[in-house]
Amino acid sequence: xxxxxxxxxxxxxxxxxxxxxxxxxxxxxxxxxxxxxxxxxxxxxxxxxxxxxxxxxxxxxxxxxxxxxxxxxxxxxxxxxxxxxxxxxxxxxxxxxxxxxxxxxxxxxxxxxxxxxxxxxxxxxxxxxxxxxxxxxxxxxxxxxxxxxxxxxxxxxxxxxxxxxxxxxxxxxxxxxxxxxxxxxxxxxxxxxxxxxxxxxxxxxxxxxxxxxxxxxxxxxxxxxxxxxxxxxxxxxxxxxxxxxxxxxxxxx
Amino acid sequence: xxxxxxxxxxxxxxxxxxxxxxxxxxxxxxxxxxxxxxxxxxxxxxxxxxxxxxxxxxxxxxxxxxxxxxxxxxxxxxxxxxxxxxxxxxxxxxxxxxxxxxxxxxxxxxxxxxxxxxxxxxxxxxxxxxxxxxxxxxxxxxxxxxxxxxxxxxxxxxxxxxxxxxxxxxxxxxxxxxxxxxxxxxxxxxxxxxxxxxxxxxxxxxxxxxxxxxxxxxxxxxxxxxxxxxxxxxxxxxxxxxxxxxxxxxxxxxxxxxxxxxxxxxxxxxxxxxxxxxxxxxxxxxxxxxxxxxxxxxxxxxxxxxxxxx
Ligand SMILES: Nc1ncnc2c1ncn2[C@@H]1O[C@H](COP(=O)(O)OP(=O)(O)OP(=O)(O)O)[C@@H](O)[C@H]1O
Ligand SMILES: [Mg+2]
Numbered sequence: 001x002x003x004x005x006x007x008x009x010x011x012x013x014x015x016x017x018x019x020x021x022x023x024x025x026x027x028x029x030x031x032x033x034x035x036x037x038x039x040x041x042x043x044x045x046x047x048x049x050x051x052x053x054x055x056x057x058x059x060x061x062x063x064x065x066x067x068x069x070x071x072x073x074x075x076x077x078x079x080x081x082x083x084x085x086x087x088x089x090x091x092x093x094x095x096x097x098x099x100x101x102x103x104x105x106x107x108x109x110x111x112x113x114x115x116x117x118x119x120x121x122x123x124x125x126x127x128x129x130x131x132x133x134x135x136x137x138x139x140x141x142x143x144x145x146x147x148x149x150x151x152x153x154x155x156x157x158x159x160x161x162x163x164x165x166x167x168x169x170x171x172x173x174x175x176x177x178x179x180x181x182x183x184x185x186x187x188x189x190x191x192x193x194x195x196x197x198x199x200x201x202x203x204x205x206x207x208x209x210x211x212x213x214x215x216x217x218x219x220x221x222x223x224x225x226x227x228x229x230x231x232x233x234x235x236x237x238x239x240x241x242x243x244x245x246x247x248x249x250x251x252x253x
Numbered sequence: 254x255x256x257x258x259x260x261x262x263x264x265x266x267x268x269x270x271x272x273x274x275x276x277x278x279x280x281x282x283x284x285x286x287x288x289x290x291x292x293x294x295x296x297x298x299x300x301x302x303x304x305x306x307x308x309x310x311x312x313x314x315x316x317x318x319x320x321x322x323x324x325x326x327x328x329x330x331x332x333x334x335x336x337x338x339x340x341x342x343x344x345x346x347x348x349x350x351x352x353x354x355x356x357x358x359x360x361x362x363x364x365x366x367x368x369x370x371x372x373x374x375x376x377x378x379x380x381x382x383x384x385x386x387x388x389x390x391x392x393x394x395x396x397x398x399x400x401x402x403x404x405x406x407x408x409x410x411x412x413x414x415x416x417x418x419x420x421x422x423x424x425x426x427x428x429x430x431x432x433x434x435x436x437x438x439x440x441x442x443x444x445x446x447x448x449x450x451x452x453x454x455x456x457x458x459x460x461x462x463x464x465x466x467x468x469x470x471x472x473x474x475x476x477x478x479x480x481x482x483x484x485x486x487x488x489x490x491x492x493x494x495x496x497x498x499x500x501x502x503x504x505x506x507x508x509x510x511x512x513x514x515x516x517x518x519x520x521x522x523x524x525x526x527x528x529x530x531x532x533x534x535x536x537x538x539x540x541x542x543x544x545x546x547x548x549x550x551x552x553x554x555x556x557x558x559x560x561x562x563x
Contacts, residue, residue, distance in 0.1 A: 005357060005360050007357065009358060087337075095330060
């Protein structure tokens, strides 16, 4: 392992984050606050409790997941797409680094950033609603796993994308709907039975459910299923990354 | 001397079907400066890209310092610094961070003194904290060179380093390349300025249509291929050449005031003595005589023309 190279990539990417620290931190804080105002105060005043939890508190895990997933994808895809776009990727491709090391550097940096944002949102939420975390270790594990697997997904997206439109297309058309319909703001049990079944095909449901379990000890599906789902997604992404590595797809002509 | 880079039967066909290299064989010796000349699209960048790992070869193999560039890429790439043809830099990054990154990504531990030395060598030290996008084009090119040198490579690839660079900076770069050579660095440069190859290279390679036409020591090439010209300036212009001078293939210039005789330096007989005797017999009076050796540029053009005709 060329650890110095991984460190160089990681540092370089984190420096970019640091330069834009204001955007990186302020925008999720503001948008979270807005969600609390809209969903928590306006809608929450009509929904007292979901499964025995105050609605404001209930949406916290979903909100964190929503932001962490979209941020992971955005950061990682941009992180690797930008050097491709600028042509500076020549340096990475001619350096004595393996593809795995490149992935660790970029995905590590993107996941770190979204983890930070997730924790900031958690802290922000603490100002609005009472919070309880039943299983802190599991909570952190779910959060980290989500950051890593969605950053990996974003990395693949960034390598695949041939232009800026494509870079935004997948998050906009696929990820955002799945996340919004994944039970961020409601419990699956609140849906009509047909929709409950359909929803089970949405992989994001399992992630949010597991994360919510780590807060309140309850979820839409069993926690083992949730864990299995996220590990399956992680494995799938790693498989695709491995394939890209083998073939040099979209990187080496 | 031992070859530090060895290219054997290298071929490259791009996905679109373009055959950029065909059966290229080339040895680059340790410590030499090899200039690769060739027209646009000849395959120079493709060749460099394969050696550096940017492009995967379709056939053949390349070793750098004895390490295969595909199977043993880490060891091979560690030895190489690449200055690409196109300027590609992170616009918002500071110069010094970009150079530090280059050193790090090649697996070398941080070394502020070394980074400073490289930046000073390229007159970039004063600009170290400037954002790259605020630099001029020539400075950006120097940043590229600094990045390539940041990990102390044994081999430096310069892909058209002086394209779009003013005369002064070009001379500075030549000077720097000579210093690097003196320090033992092997250099492969591609260029369209034959003047550049003539000024710096130990050996010259000519590549066209994906094939290497020749690789030869520059001086030997110029001796072998170089034609000499003798310019005979007459006192009175001649309207028509006397028949006695017909066998010499003279060219008339400046309205018959100057006669130009080309001869091969490698030939056993140059024919100068007989020409001068015959000239005296015709009664023409000479004012001045000059000889001139053809430049690498003319050799290059001749080579390509011969190749196109063949
Ligand atoms: N990525 C690519 N995909 C398809 N064809 C390519 C690619 N890169 C280069 N080529 C083609 O391969 C051939 C050789 O190109 P190359 O860039 O190696 O030439 P070059 O000698 O460096 O030319 P120049 O002096 O213009 O830089 C050209 O016909 C070019 O169009
Ligand atoms: Mg080129």
